[in-house]
Amino acid sequence: GSVSNVSLSTLSSTLNQRMVLMRDVAEFKAVHHLPVEDLAREDNVISAARNEAAEAGLDPQTVEPFVHALMNASKAIQYRYLADWLATPQQGASAQTLASSREQIQQLDQQLMTTLSQYLLTGSFSRDDLTWLGSQLNAPNLSKADIDNLLHALTQIRRAV
Numbered sequence: 001g002s003v004s005n006v007s008l009s010t011l012s013s014t015l016n017q018r019m020v021l022m023r024d025v026a027e028f029k030a031v032h033h034l035p036v037e038d039l040a041r042e043d044n045v046i047s048a049a050r051n052e053a054a055e056a057g058l059d060p061q062t063v064e065p066f067v068h069a070l071m072n073a074s075k076a077i078q079y080r081y082l083a084d085w086l087a088t089p090q091q092g093a094s095a096q097t098l099a100s101s102r103e104q105i106q107q108l109d110q111q112l113m114t115t116l117s118q119y120l121l122t123g124s125f126s127r128d129d130l131t132w133l134g135s136q137l138n139a140p141n142l143s144k145a146d147i148d149n150l151l152h153a154l155t156q157i158r159r160a161v
């Protein structure tokens with residue numbers, strides 16, 4: 001129905017916004033010689049997402065694989081930027097701080113949980129919905145395999161009973 005189509009386009013734009021932020025995150029880490037993977041931060045992201053999922057009426061356990069898939073895509077995007085910048089160093093204007101990027105990530109994750117909960121009110125993901133969603137994910141440095149993993153993890157999310 002039209003409500004779920006609105007949720008689906010919100011979902012795709014929120015996912016794109018989250019993944020587009022990874023350019024700034026990668027740039028900050030390159031400048032400050034920080035590793036891409038930050039496992040302590042990943043624990044924070046997972047527990048915040050679980051809380052937001054529960055608030056939004058989702059089963060928190062079912063969102064974990066999705067958040068992991070999101071962070072795997074985030075890391076892959078960053079590694080691809082860093083690899084490209086070895087050959088073509090970036091000049092000039094530096095990115096926003098990592099703290100500021102993380103604040104935005106946190107807000108987007110909250111938005112994702114409420115949107116997913118709304119979407120799942122009308123049923124589960126159909127094959128057409130997944131195909132459409134996959135076609136909308138267009139952040140730079142996102143691969144086809146990243147998209148497939150994200151879509152698969154999405155289908156595991158359930159509303160709380």
Ligand SMILES: O=C(O)C(=O)C[C@]1(C(=O)O)C=C[C@@H](O)C=C1
Pocket residue numbers: 025036037038039041042045070071072074075102105
């Ligand atoms: O916050 C960061 O440092 C990020 O790179 C973002 C992010 C995420 O997707 O939330 C991805 C990888 C890190 O291991 C931790 C978190």
